[in-house]
Amino acid sequence: MKIVAIVGSLRKDSYNLKIAKFVKDRYKDKLEIEILLPDLPIFNEDIEKDPPVEVINFKDKIKKAEGVLIVSPEYNHSIPGGLKNALDWCSRVDRVLAKKPVFIVGASNGNVGTARSQMDLRTVLNSPGLNSYVLPANLVLIPNVQNLFNESGELIDERTINYLDKVVDNFIDWRMKIS
Numbered sequence: 001m002k003i004v005a006i007v008g009s010l011r012k013d014s015y016n017l018k019i020a021k022f023v024k025d026r027y028k029d030k031l032e033i034e035i036l037l038p039d040l041p042i043f044n045e046d047i048e049k050d051p052p053v054e055v056i057n058f059k060d061k062i063k064k065a066e067g068v069l070i071v072s073p074e075y076n077h078s079i080p081g082g083l084k085n086a087l088d089w090c091s092r093v094d095r096v097l098a099k100k101p102v103f104i105v106g107a108s109n110g111n112v113g114t115a116r117s118q119m120d121l122r123t124v125l126n127s128p129g130l131n132s133y134v135l136p137a138n139l140v141l142i143p144n145v146q147n148l149f150n151e152s153g154e155l156i157d158e159r160t161i162n163y164l165d166k167v168v169d170n171f172i173d174w175r176m177k178i179s
C-alpha cells in the first residue's frame with residue numbers, strides 16, 4: 001500500500017521525523033512510505049487556484065497515495081502551524097484529503113505525548129473542507145520521547161514499537177474494510 005507520511009516538525013533532528021523513518025523502514029513489506037514535510041508558503045485564498053509549485057507537488061503526492069500517516073509533535077497545546085497550514089491548502093480546490101484514510105502518531109517530550117494536539121488534529125480532519133477518514137481509536141501518544149532512543153538515534157522502546165506494530169496492522173485492515 002502506497003502512503004505518504006506528513007511530519008509536523010521541520011526540525012533537522014526531529015523525533016517525529018525519526019519515528020516516521022522508523023515506520024517507513026520497519027513496515028516496508030506492508031507500506032511503501034514517502035515522507036513529506038509541510039514546508040509550504042502560507043495559505044492565501046487569493047492564490048488557491050494557482051498555488052506555488054511546492055503546494056502543487058505536496059497535494060499531488062497526497063492525491064496519489066492510498067493513505068496518509070501524520071506524525072507530529074504538539075506545539076503550544078495544538079497542531080504545529082506548518083502542519084495546519086498544509087492542511088488548509090489541502091482543504092481547498094481539489095481537496096486531496098477528502099475521503100483519504102489517515103492515521104495519526106505523535107511524540108513530544110512532555111508527559112501527555114501530543115494528546116491535546118491530536119484531539120485538535122482529529123477535529124480539523126473532520127471538518128467539511130478536509131473530510132478525511134481517520135482511523136478511530138488507536139491513539140498513538142508517545143510521551144517523553146527523548147528517552148526512547150539509543151545513542152545512534154534508533155527507537156528502542158519495546159512498548160512503543162509493539163503498539164506501532166498493532167496500529168499499523170489495524171490501519172491496513174480498516175483501510176481494506178472501508179474501501
Ligand SMILES: Cc1cc2nc3c(=O)[nH]c(=O)nc-3n(C[C@H](O)[C@H](O)[C@H](O)COP(=O)(O)O)c2cc1C
Nearest residue numbers: 009011014015016017073074075076077108109110
Ligand atoms: C513552539 C513549541 C511549542 C511546544 N509546545 C509543546 C506542547 O504544547 N506540549 C508538549 O508536550 N511539548 C511541546 N513542545 C516540546 C516538544 O514536544 C518537543 O520540542 C519535541 O521534541 C518536538 O518534536 P520534534 O522532536 O519532532 O521536533 C513544544 C516545542 C516547541 C518548539
